[in-house]
Amino acid sequence: MDRAVEAAGLAGDAAASLSLWSLFLQADIVVKAVMIGLLLASVWVWAIIFDKTVTLRRANARAAAFEDRFWSGVNLEDLYREAGENPRHPMEAVFSAAMREWNRSASRLVSASEGSRVAIRERVERAMAITTQREMERLEKWMVFLASVGSAAPFIGLFGTVWGIMNSFTAIAAMKNTNLTVVAPGIAEALFATAIGLVAAIPAVLAYNKISTDLARFAARLEGFAGEFGAILSRQTDERV
Template identity: 80%
Template structure:
């Protein structure tokens, strides 16, 4: 209640400060905790957004260069030698996983029955599928945080708002004064908590939707490459070896 008395005293002297910094300083420990938590979440949201945007731009650019090199007619063995130990992006990792499995099986395919060739094809496809899943899990890291902030931040801010309004009603009861200058600081700081919650949630929701779409598009690109490369290796498995 001391805060209510202080607010009333300031109001009487015409010294009510409703700047954002003043609202934060005047807030009680619960509302301050809500504000600080939401501000930290907002900073982390923007860090994730910048990191994801930069990562997607990088992996798409490297995938473009790799596909140009892949479809240029370069020998697959030579291409594999350049990426086998340190794939630099998901598409190279998919290619390396398939070639690793192919090199293990290819020497046994010359006089192998069709069942063995089909088993080889399935192992190659499985290796590429597992690699795609692993690489996409790595790219999707922290996406759940964006979704959580987008859904929870408005309610956390609303909790701070409700708490602040409760303090304002307590001030009315204590001072027996319904003058707006008495309750304005408490209401303002309460609404400030909601504003911070929305400021954290809106970018998180928009970024989650956009980045999820881009990640899904990139996953489709990897799956298309895996399908095309799997078909190439499957044809080679059935071709007579010289």
């Protein structure tokens, strides 16, 4: 009976020592640093995922509303005045950049030669291309961090695991005891680092693939609008001559 009680007590102590918090507290300082770094990276990954999801959803909604107004037949100058010098979303920024460049050259259209008209169209297209690139760079901010966490986090966690197992084997050799209750906590805390690495990496990889696809689709939408708007301005350029 006493042996059964003693065995139950040891099992309870082992279970307590294998709780997540206990595994963290018992870990080596290097393993703790790895765990903390991966947990912070995981928190930042989720913050980026939330920010990108909300930003892209808002950008697409505003782009759809702007396209509806643009194709409704509203006067381009009135739409440009509404956009002002501080566009509220990427598509409006592309539109404002093109209108700003086109208005600068509008006074010279009457006497412009064919070569000058071509140069005007090229400047307008370049202004839209540069603005599109700048807006996409702003939207793509922190995407490199997602890719880095997705690729590096498992290896960082594995480093913590290897370090923890080395320390566990050293402790086992010093104690000269290979009982499972002695071995298990050290091995478990080492594997815990790999688990945290996967917790950080898996959402980062999935989110990177999804958000990259959404960004590419939005970039194509901006480029398509820029091409259509460039054609409209090109026709208006020819009509003014």
